[in-house]
Every structure is written in C-alpha cells, then in structure tokens.
Amino acid sequence: MLSALPSLDGLEFAPVSRPEQGEVDPGTRFAYHEDDGLVWADYRGGEVVHGHLVGTRTGDTVDFRYVQLNRAGETNSGHCTSVLTRLPDGRLRLDETWRWESRPGSGTSAVEEVLPS
Template identity: 65%
Template structure:
C-alpha cells in the first residue's frame, strides 16, 4: 500500500471531459482505517464531497457536488493510487454519473507542499 491520503491535496492535471471538475478544483483528502473522504471546491464546483473505502491502492467512493449554477450532481468513482517519481501521489480515476448520463476518466495529482 502506498502512503496515506490523509492531509494531502490534489488537483486534476487537465479539465475533465463530460465532467465538472477542472484544473482549478482542489481536493482535500482524509483517510483513516480503510475509509476515505474529501472535500473539494474550485472552478465550476462550488462545493463537493466524496466518501468511500480504500483497499490497497484502490479507492471506491461516491461523490456529490454543487456547481456554480446551483445544480447538484452525484456519481461513483473507482481510483488507482500510484506514486510519482518525486514521491507525490497520483489518482487514476474512472467515474460515472448516477444523477445524469455520462462517464469518463481523469487523473489527479498531489499538489506540492506549500
């Protein structure tokens, strides 16, 4: 298992096609005893939350979010955690909306420490 996600911040490496998350969206992750959760905001996302589980380097979670137009959306995501050469973490995500049609993939990378 790679390092804990707890206290790490992530952002998308590119705007997400068919999604609302973009490079300005920042995720603040937490992890404890196989549970993962995060808050996220930025870009077209006013407020978002995700909650799920981690088994090894696999995350499985559901997300719900409010966009800047006042619309809510929800979905399911499975992510694979990997380590970049500089030690930061990367999340390879495969997601699908549950509240509307659409699915896709995205990559998040840990932001460097301030």
C-alpha cells in the first residue's frame, strides 16, 4: 500500500510532550531515514543518551522496535506502531502506540516534524 505522504528520509522529529511511562520529551530529537519501506532513526535528548529504532513502513503506518540508553545508565527496549498524518501547517506527525518489552509500561505519544532553522 503506497502512501500519499512523503518519505521520512532526512526528516527530524520531536515529541509533543513526555509520556507518563516514557523517557523521551520535547528536548529529544529523532533523525529519521527511510528507503524502500525500511525505516530507521537515531535519537537523543532529554533522559535519552542514545536511542535507535528500526522497522518498516506500509502506507502511512510505521512499525518498529526501539532500544535506548538513559541517563541512569539503563538500557531499555520496546515496540511501537505509528500512524503518519499531515498537520494543518504542512508538517508531518506520527501518532504512536508503544509498549516496553524490557520493563512494564505502555502508552501513546506523538512526534512532530521539526523544520530546519
């Protein structure tokens, strides 16, 4: 299934807020890449020292697993499914449903495209 929305390749995203059981916050930055349905990103900021996600995109749905190192020196991992939409101002948004696999907890969150300054 093809999407009418553009590739995530080369785009930067930031969380809208900090989820209750999450570690990312508006200071976290995700650098996305996409190639032929494969999606990956590196991220850091807030409580996250370094994170990486890898997955696939089918249409406007991105399904990925993530692993990250937090400031306390702990590594954690989880699974996320995100739906890509376009905001009224033209930027892209990913509405996420996620769950930790390495510890208890799950939630929803959103990241929005950060335009170059």
